[in-house]
Each structure stands twice: as C-alpha cells, then as structure tokens.
Amino acid sequence: MALNIARYKADLEKLLEDAGKLELALLVKIHGADELAKTLNNDAAESERKRIVTGLKKLPSFTVTYESWYSECLALIRQVLPDRLADFKEHFEAPKNRKDITYASYRIQDALKGLRVTRSPFDEVIVDHKAAIPHFQQQFAILKAAEKRFESSLFEIxxxxxxxxxxxxxxxxxxxxxxxxxxxxxxxxxxxxxxxxxxxxxxxxxxxxxxxxxxxxxxxxxxxxxxxxxxxxxxxxxxxxxxxxxxxxxxxxxxxxxxxxxxxxxxxxxxxxx
Structure with a gap:
C-alpha cells in the first residue's frame, strides 16, 4: 500500500510543479516575457527584471509540453479522482456540437492549434489563445483537488x-x-x-x-x-x-x-x- 501511495504522491507533486511552469509559459506566449516580468514584479530593479525575463524565456513551450502533461494527468486522475475526469477533459476538448467558435466555446485544444478568430474589416480579434487561460487554470484546480484527496479522511485506499x-x-x-x-x-x-x-x-x-x-x-x-x-x-x-x-x-x-x-x-x- 505504501509503495503506491508514495508513487502517486510523487507523480502528483511533479504534475503540480509542471502545471505552475505551464501556466507561466502560456502567459509568456500571450504577453511576452518582458511584459509578463513587469506584471509579476513591476517595482523590481532593472537587473532583477532581466533575471526574471531570462527565467521566463527558459520555460518549456506550452504548445510542445502540454500534451504529455495532459496525458499524465488523465492517468493519475482516473486513479485518484475519477469523478472529476470528465470535467478535466472538458476543458481540453472542443465541444462536439459546437457551431461557432466564441470565448465560451474555445478550448485548450484550439490554443494548441493556434486557432484565432477575427472579424473584418479591421481584423478585430474575437477570440484567441487568451481564452484558454481559464480552462487551464480549472485543470490546475482539479489537479490540486486530487492532492487534497490524499489528505482527506474520505480517501479510499x-x-x-x-x-x-x-x-x-x-x-x-x-x-x-x-x-x-x-x-x-x-x-x-x-x-x-x-x-x-x-x-x-x-x-x-x-x-x-x-x-x-x-x-x-x-x-x-x-x-x-x-x-x-x-x-x-x-x-x-x-x-x-x-x-x-x-x-x-x-x-x-x-x-x-x-x-x-x-x-x-x-x-x-x-x-x-x-
């Protein structure tokens, strides 16, 4: 019993750590490293801001690394929190009956494809990968809920x-x-x-x-x-x-x-x- 509990905990801790990096990587993709550094610490000295920018630029690409993170999360959530598996998938997969791509129907899957909807004549952006942020944050929250499950007396061992x-x-x-x-x-x-x-x-x-x-x-x-x-x-x-x-x-x-x-x-x- 202890062997599997330790393994699941270690896997979960790694996924949570990677989720934090992925969230920052997604924000870098949207705002750029320089602008995000200002947002994170606008009062920092120039040398400190450069250090933050350098760190942000070293983050893994969200587009490249998200898929493997998602697959590992699915396997773990199936074991630990199966009742939230469908919710977790819903934030990634585009709705099957979707007719129009709007902020409400946009999903992480769309962001990975680089999907962007504009309106003529001035190419006004209707929706783009910014709409993926709340979906990823919800997946992050579900993963955190799985972590709490370990600490709960209701957790079935x-x-x-x-x-x-x-x-x-x-x-x-x-x-x-x-x-x-x-x-x-x-x-x-x-x-x-x-x-x-x-x-x-x-x-x-x-x-x-x-x-x-x-x-x-x-x-x-x-x-x-x-x-x-x-x-x-x-x-x-x-x-x-x-x-x-x-x-x-x-x-x-x-x-x-x-x-x-x-x-x-x-x-x-x-x-x-x-």
Missing part, C-alpha cells in the same frame, strides 16, 4: 492496496514466463486482468448480472457503459483471447510472445483503466 497486490502478481507472472511456464504465467495474468475489470465495473456502478463473468463479459459491459473506448475494448478482447488459450485451449500451446503480450497488456490496463 482500497484501490491502492489492490494495486500493490496486482503488481506483485504481475511480477509472479513475469517470473513464471522467464522460467518457461507459459500457461501458468498466462493464467496468473488472466486472473489479475479479470479481477481488475470486475473492480472497475464496481467502481463505476456497472451492473454485472452474470454470476461468474469472464474477461470478455466484463470488457463488453465497460464498453457499453462508456467507461472504456473502442481501442481499449479491442485491446482487452485480444488479451482475453490469449488468456483463453492459456486456460482452456489444450489443443494449442500459447507462444512466449503471446504470454508476454498478455502480461504487458494487463500491466497497461491496470495503470490506465480505473
């Missing part, structure tokens, strides 16, 4: 305990694979995958009617409930097929590559689907 147990079982499967016990390694990984998918169903209040559901049953339920997307569903279907070869198909031996794919794929599902 059951998932973290289970994650450590699953990590241990995955390592056992890798050890069996290394020693060429292919069916046994695949069977262990298959059990971990099945248990995890059942837990995800429970966490998302997905009703499981079948008494002893298998990987494919749970996979389909999660897809139908919108918890996972089609690529994830296809990936898990493939893993389920390999698991069936290991457990049930005595006419065909699993290959080392298939079992490796099953173990690695299960490990990926544990870390990305919650």
């Amino acid at each position: 059951r998932q973290l305990v289970q994650a450590d147990l699953f990590d241990s079982e995955i390592e056992s499967a890798r050890h069996l694979l290394k020693n060429k016990f292919l069916r046994a390694a695949g069977a262990v990984a298959g059990v971990v995958l099945e248990k995890h998918l059942l837990q995800v169903c429970n966490d998302h209040k997905v009703k499981v009617a079948k008494k002893n559901p298998g990987i494919n049953d749970l996979n389909q339920l999660l897809k139908d409930a919108g918890v996972i997307d089609v690529p994830q569903w296809r990936h898990i279907t493939l893993l389920g097929d390999i698991r069936n070869i290991c457990d049930h198909n005595k006419q065909k031996e699993p290959t080392e590559q298939q079992v490796t794919d099953l173990i690695d794929g299960t490990d990926k599902v544990l870390k990305t689907i919650a």
